[in-house]
Every structure is written in structure tokens, then in C-alpha cells.
Amino acid sequence: MSVIKIHLIFACAQGGVIGLDNKLPWHLPEDLAHFKKLTSGQTVLMGRKTWDSLPAAFKPLPNRLNLVLTTQAHWTAPGAVAVHSLLAAKELHQAHRSSQTDASHESESAIWVIGGAQVYAQTMSEAHVIEMTQIDLEVKGDAFAPLLGQEWRETSRQEHTSVKGVRFRFLTMKRF
Numbered sequence: 717m718s719v720i721k722i723h724l725i726f727a728c729a730q731g732g733v734i735g736l737d738n739k740l741p742w743h744l745p746e747d748l749a750h751f752k753k754l755t756s757g758q759t760v761l762m763g764r765k766t767w768d769s770l771p772a773a774f775k776p777l778p779n780r781l782n783l784v785l786t787t788q789a790h791w792t793a794p795g796a797v798a799v800h801s802l803l804a805a806k807e808l809h810q811a812h813r814s815s816q817t818d819a820s821h822e823s824e825s826a827i828w829v830i831g832g833a834q835v836y837a838q839t840m841s842e843a844h845v846i847e848m849t850q851i852d853l854e855v856k857g858d859a860f861a862p863l864l865g866q867e868w869r870e871t872s873r874q875e876h877t878s879v880k881g882v883r884f885r886f887l888t889m890k891r892f
Contacts, residue, residue: 720806721826722842725754726861727849727884733857735832738769741855746878750886754847755780755828759809761839764788766831767796781812783827785835802839833859844891852883867891 727747728734735741756779764786767775776782776795783805784796791798799805809827829839840862848861872888 718825720809721844722802722829722839723826723845723847724829724836724839724843724862725751725847726831726836727751727851728861729851729853729855729857731854731857732861732863733855733859734861735859736855736857738765738832738859741857742851742853742882744849744851744878744882744884746876747849747851747884750847750849751830755830758826758828759783759805759812760828760830761785761799761802761805761835762830763832763835764791766835767793769832781809783808785838802842833862836862846887846889848887848889850885850887864889 726734727740727744729742733741755777759781760777761783762785764784767782767784770777775793782796783799784791784793785802785805786798786800788798797808799808805827809825813825826845829835829843846864846868868889869892870887871890872886874886875883876885877883
């Protein structure tokens with residue numbers, strides 16, 4: 717059995733804002749394309765509020781195993797698989813991956829944690845990689861990115877300007 721890594725992925729504005737009223741307080745198509753590129757064909761893990769916030773046209777997120785971490789014992793939604801712990805998410809991910817014909821040649825496997833703030837907090841201690849989009853916007857928020865300690869190092873940075881003129885960067889952080 718291969719090692720299952722935990723990758724966090726999020727976009728944040730100045731002050732670490734990741735959300736307001738269970739929504740993204742910006743629209744950055746370049747970040748959405750980056751998110752799709754990184755998570756397509758992968759397992760994504762999200763909280764129930766994040767699932768609820770997804771537009772109906774994108775539920776479930778296409779070409780991904782959609783795991784929803786919830787404390788509600790009987791919660792269900794079409795296209796989502798409810799899990800009640802990170803361990804259960806890892807087990808379902810491994811079973812799904814084992815059933816894929818091309819998975820046998822991969823040496824490592826990842827679950828992409830896509831939000832929200834509570835799920836980031838619950839999985840942060842096991843995270844190996846963080847893919848972060850830093851957006852140069854000042855917005856109000858009620859949900860914030862996890863704080864990164866000294867064990868995290870930036871390993872990649874790509875600076876960009878959106879078609880609307882907003883500066884942003886894609887950062888890859890790894891735990892050392």
C-alpha cells in the first residue's frame with residue numbers, strides 16, 4: 717500500500733481571508749482553472765458547508781472522488797460520499813484508487829483538502845503540501861486560511877496578473 721499524502725489547496729486574500737458567508741469573496745477565473753488542473757482526477761475532501769456552497773452545476777466536482785467530512789450521521793447528497801473522519805477518508809480514497817486501472821504504477825497518492833476553514837484546521841497536522849493562491853485584494857471575511865508554522869517552506873512561486881488586473885501568485889509550500 718502506498719503512502720497517502722494530504723494536500724491542502726486554497727486561495728486567500730490579504731489577511732488570510734478565504735471566505736465570507738460561505739462563499740468566495742472574489743471571482744478569479746485563473747485560480748479556478750489552476751484548482752481544476754491540480755485536483756482533476758483526484759480525491760477531494762471538503763466539509764459539508766463547502767459542499768453546500770458549490771454551485772449546483774458543479775456538484776459533484778467532475779472527474780474527482782468527492783468526499784464530504786460531516787458530523788451528521790445520515791447526511792447524503794448525490795455524487796458525494798460522506799465520511800466522518802480523516803481515517804475514513806483515507807480508507808475510501810485507497811479503495812477507490814485500488815479500483816482504478818492506472819493507479820498501480822503510482823508510488824504516492826494524495827487527498828486534496830479543499831475547505832473550509834474547519835476542515836483545514838482538522839487536517840493541517842497531517843498535511844504534506846499546500847497549494848496556495850495569494851490574491852492581492854483586501855476583502856471582508858469570516859473564514860481564514862490556516863496559519864503556517866516554521867516547518868513550512870515555499871518551494872515554488874508563480875506571479876500573475878488576472879485579466880481584470882488583480883495581482884496574484886500560486887505558491888507551493890512543503891512541510892520540512
